[in-house]
């Protein structure tokens with residue numbers, strides 16, 4: 001490719017990838033498959049490697065770039081970043097309302113109420129539409145330059161969707177609950193200290209000197225305020241948020257406007273309950289006067305604006321009793337002491353166990369069997385013991401000691417140098433294999449529906465399976481004799497297992513449960529190596545050249561493929577027909593290139609999303625309405641008006657069977 005053609009293609013790819021990125025991360029509505037996205041990205045990376053000087057300032061290939069920094073530079077915010085005064089109860093909100101109205105001589109007021117995202121305040125600077133600098137809040141006047149780390153957050157656009165000479169925009173970077181859980185599990189398995197809550201995890205991740213570490217943690221950000229802007233005006237805060245959204249910035253959708261304080265309070269109450277359903281943590285609500293002129297009139301104190309207040313939810317803690325401490329064995333062998341608790345309601349669910357992480361933490365907090373403790377639920381799933389209520393001790397509490405052997409297979413436990421974790425080293429420990437199976441079938445892995453821990457236990461108990469490969473050799477007659485396994489459930493289960501053979505390579509790599517390899521690393525490895533065979537051949541040295549793969553991860557991947565038990569497992573998975581490769585789609589040679597599909601009615605064998613993925617992976621598009629340009633209407637059960645329209649227009653209508661035949 002010559003220089004001119006390269007420049008043209010780079011511009012096109014940058015635009016396309018940034019647009020897809022926006023669809024995926026901001027709108028949560030992807031229009032192409034992951035594989036297609038990766039294909040485009042690989043193409044851009046290749047061209048930019050040949051012509052590095054042609055890369056654009058908003059190149060999506062450079063979100064993770066540069067070498068680790070020695071330290072962070074200090075930057076001055078264009079407009080100081082204030083913080084908020086707090087309201088700890090409903091009365092504090094009523095007092096705030098009284099102060100506001102008093103300050104405005106009874107002028108009518110509108111309040112904008114938003115979620116208070118529990119993360120780290122950041123300021124982003126866009127110049128001529130390009131993201132040029134990002135900083136922490138610091139002392140409000142100056143913060144730390146964390147541009148390279150913020151660039152790894154995919155929902156932060158590298159270029160605004162409309163040109164603006166200058167925009168300094170504020171928001172909160174945060175770690176979603178699921179990611180928090182994943183990282184803590186990974187850290188626990190690796191014998192590293194865990195993060196206390198998603199906020200600490202987000203702050204720790206953004207203050208990494210190596211942006212590759214930040215990139216390996218899926219952070220996100222919501223924007224909620226304008227510091228300085230030129231080339232745009234808004235009369236109210238609500239309008240400002242809408243303008244930010246139009247610029248392609250991610251704005252939280254749960255924003256409401258009220259003209260009285262009582263409905264504001266009611267809305268806050270509502271979220272105190274609903275907060276647990278959100279995929280990220282909020283620690284309260286923020287109430288702001290909408291009208292910018294009124295904001296100016298009210299002014300600020302030295303620390304915080306008089307026109308806004310943060311309503312803090314009460315802490316989510318509860319008191320209970322440690323009934324016992326037992327040891328769980330994880331899939332990589334880590335033995336985790338776990339407290340069995342007197343069941344108690346906290347953060348919207350009933351908690352009956354809590355991880356104690358490791359023996360050091362038990363000693364540090366001095367947790368004993370029989371103790372009264374305060375527990376806190378951090379993130380989505382992992383409740384923790386905050387502290388022991390020592391006043392309630394009776395003297396009958398018992399100290400806990402880590403067993404010297406694995407509680408399941410009785411192999412001597414090992415503690416590696418410098419690690420806090422104690423492990424069961426036995427690769428064929430039934431406890432580890434059970435956890436490995438639960439992981440293998442889980443949603444982000446092979447996603448085998450109907451195969452939860454209970455069924456896995458049933459299959460293990462009946463001696464029908466030992467490892468993941470055995471699943472693919474199960475026969476109907478083996479299953480039919482089991483309890484609660486009628487013909488229908490057996491069919492469903494076998495179908496779900498069969499379907500999982502066609503999962504993406506990335507999902508399979510993740511499912512294998514290689515130490516330190518999460519779902520995201522699975523995707524990176526799949527995109528880079530395109531097959532298990534290639535990945536298996538890679539030496540540690542080659543692995544470390546892959547973006548985001550550090551030496552520890554590389555070592556653990558290579559070690560996995562040296563393990564005879566794992567090689568056997570892979571052979572049997574392959575022989576069963578599980579997909580071991582990833583096709584990198586080449587434009588112009590896929591089955592559905594240029595074809596448009598409309599899906600209608602209920603499909604039996606796929607969800608809509610799955611059918612859409614298949615079509616898109618083969619180069620086709622899925623549209624929501626039938627027109628003369630539609631190539632195929634895939635009609636399921638009870639198809640309605642779209643089917644009628646297709647017939648009227650003479651568009652080809654296909655059944656699920658026809659579709660299967662086409663794609664097989």
Ligand code: IVH
Nearest residue numbers: 082083084114115116117121172224286305
């Ligand atoms: S507005 C001058 N809105 O809470 C107004 N802050 O002490 C500045 N926060 O430092 C903040 N969600 O880190 C605002 N929707 C939201 C917020 C929010 C979270 C954080 C922010 C701020 C702290 C308040």
